[in-house]
Amino acid sequence: MTERGADTLKDVRLSCAFMPAFAMTDKLPTLHEFFAPGGVLAQSSLSYEHRKGQYEMAKAVEAALQDHRHLVVEAGTGTGKTLAYLLPALRLARERGQRVIISTGTKNLQEQLFFKDIPFLESLLGPLKVCYMKGRGNYVCKQKLYALQQTSSLLTEFTELDHFGKIVEWESQTETGDRAEIVGLPEPSPLFSKLDARSEACLGQSCPNFEPCYITAMRRKALESDIIIVNHHLFFADLNIRQQAAGAPDAGILPDAAAVIFDEAHEMEAVASDYFGVAISQQRCEELARDVEMMLRAKKVSSSSIESATNGLRERSRAFFGSLPMNGFELGRQPFRDRSGFLEERGDAYLSYLTSLDKLRDELERVKDVEEVNGLKRRVTDLRTSSTFLMETEDPNTVFWIERRAAGGVKNFSRTQTGQPMAYHTYLQATPIDVSEILNTTLFKDFSSVVLTSATLTVQGGFEHIAKRVGLVGARELTVPSHFQYNKQALLYLPPYMPDPRDPDFLNQAAEKMRRVLEFSRGRAFCLFTSYAQMKTLYERMLVELPYPLLLQGQAPRKALLDEFRSTPNAVLFGTSSFWQGVDVQGDQLSCVIIDRLPFAVPSDPVMQARMEAIESAGGKPFHDLQIPQAVITLKQGFGRLIRSASDRGVLMLLDSRIQRQSYGKIFLDSLPPYKLTQDINDVESFFHRA
DSSP states (O other), X not given: OOHHHHHHHHXXXXXXXXXXXXXXXXXXXXXXXXXXXXXXXXTSSSOOOOOHHHHHXXXXXXXHHHHTOOEEEEEOTTSOHHHHHHHHHHHHHHHHOOOEEEEESSHHHHHHIIIIIHHHHHHHHOOOOEEEXXXXXXXXXXXXXXXXXXXXXXXXXXXXXXXXXXHHHHHTTOSSOBGGGOTTOOSSOHHHHHHBOOGGGOOGGGSTTTTTOHHHHHHHHHHTOSEEEEEHHHHHHHXXXXXXXXXXXXOSSSOOOSEEEEESGGGHHHHHHHHTSEEEEHHHHHHHHHHHHHHHHHTTOOOHHHHHHHXXXXXXXXXXXXXXXXXXXXXXXXXXXXXXXXXXHHHHHHHHHHHHHHHHHHHHHTOOSOTHHHHHHHHHHHHHHHHHHHHHOOOTTEEEEXXXXXXXXXXXXXXXXXSSXXXXXXXXXXXXXXXXXXXIIIXXXXXXXXXXXXXXXXXXXXXXXXXXXXXOOSOEEEEEOOSSOHHHHEEEEOOTTOOOTTSTTHHHHHHHHHHHHHHHHTSOEEEEOSOHHHHHHHHHHHHHHOOSOEEETTSSOHHXXXXXXXXXXXXXEEEOGGGXXXXXXXXTTOOEEEEOSOOOOOTTSHHHHHHHHHHHHTTOOHIIIIIHHHHHHHHHHHHTTTOOSTTOOEEEEEOOTHHHHSTTHHHHHHHSXXXXXXXXXXXXXHHHHTO
């Protein structure tokens, strides 16, 4: 358990002096006994306010679980949707012996459920059989760690030695093996990636440390649990493994379950697309070569032919990935349409790369009585299979594309500060254009009940978009309005006479409007952008025009920036996509949210481009059928950062005049909560003066 989780658990249990009779028996309260005025929840330590919508959602979730039906619920911010699905899930598991998986959008929400909400329920209901699971890459592998301890002299860099010491000390005390517990270990950590428990290097039951393995312990705990809390990434990774294994026993990591509940379900399509796709990279080849060489050293195997094979893989993979068509030094994603033409012109580099993989596998076959070799051979085979799929397979439901990412997380710069070309990683990827049929077959038909919930699922009050994108057919639907008084708590300011965001004068006008509103709000704001370059430009403008502390995404890790924002009076945070959702700052510290433009996805993105083309070829209208609904949901997420409690107040400003000028602007306005709307800057000033 993390230190934070332990503190939360202690606080919750100490604060709950009330212990109802339910906590002393195996019986769980009915929904009415729990949620009604004067019920279990009302008598708890929680600041109680009966929420009609919460009770309605709980009844709908319980009915769906009991009737083996699917359900989609938009639950407005402040509904209390977590308890509204947790209690029905616990009742199903307790009374019918049916396990339920709860999948969250982020690890943070996953930990909040396990370390805060579950202990709170246990204080009211007694012990519960609940566990949480993350992907294998979050856990340390005892076998790898112990092997590295024998050869730690090979760690020559001071940073690696420092991190290794922290990991060894932590591992001697941890019960879970979850790297999130390690204080002072950066994310990502190159050293931890060499020590994590990813399956491709796993020895399985033949591992000397199989019994005390953290993954083994996690699986055992899951098999004993009624509720398993995961995140979308783990769920869809597991679902993909099961699909590929075609029903093979023990496929995947999650145990069987009768039902699954998706919180933050608006992220399902994007995450599922990633995990039902295929990707290779030069970095993956480098890691394979490195791990083979580490195995040789650890096992004291001397083989010049294997060393020659790993060097060959490095050289030929660099030549292959370096030959892929990319635009100069530009970072980003681009379609890989003419793969056959590439193979005709540059096929030698590809074939040499495949030959280097075959050579390495042949050499590994000659190594006997070393268990680690089996995992390495699987990795070679997987890499070769993925490579041939990406270069040779024709699949009308797949888009093939190339991405170049800067090493070290630098964004949107073609050269380093020294003027030299930057280091980058090249990825070759394939993504399903439409995941609806895949999810309909592997998810909605395999689970008796699937519940989708989020604060942002509807467009103009309807669920048609989300249902179509994820393949959900015939589900029950429920919309639970937020109990917040948005017309009193929030003011939406749409500045008049703003130029089009593509107009050269837009930045000057945006800077002026932003400065005035931030002066009225005295900072205390999020400024959210759709473009990293535009964010940086306006940040630099505001830096010399405002007296408030300004924080910029990229200056520190996301969590560190949020902690600094919360603790710094009058701070203003400038961020892009990662700050549009999953961020909860309550109180006066966040009193203003400014968004530069309507968050339409970039139409030139290869996946978006392929999906638009598919909709058009089917007779649809890509802009109205895909781009607008996605932008509506994203805008709702961004604006949703402002009002997080019944006492919050603040101003929202959208600088994009298209919401007023274009006919589709009505779709956005009709989909937003009932904010009070103004185009008068004097109303903004008055709003803050009344605070």
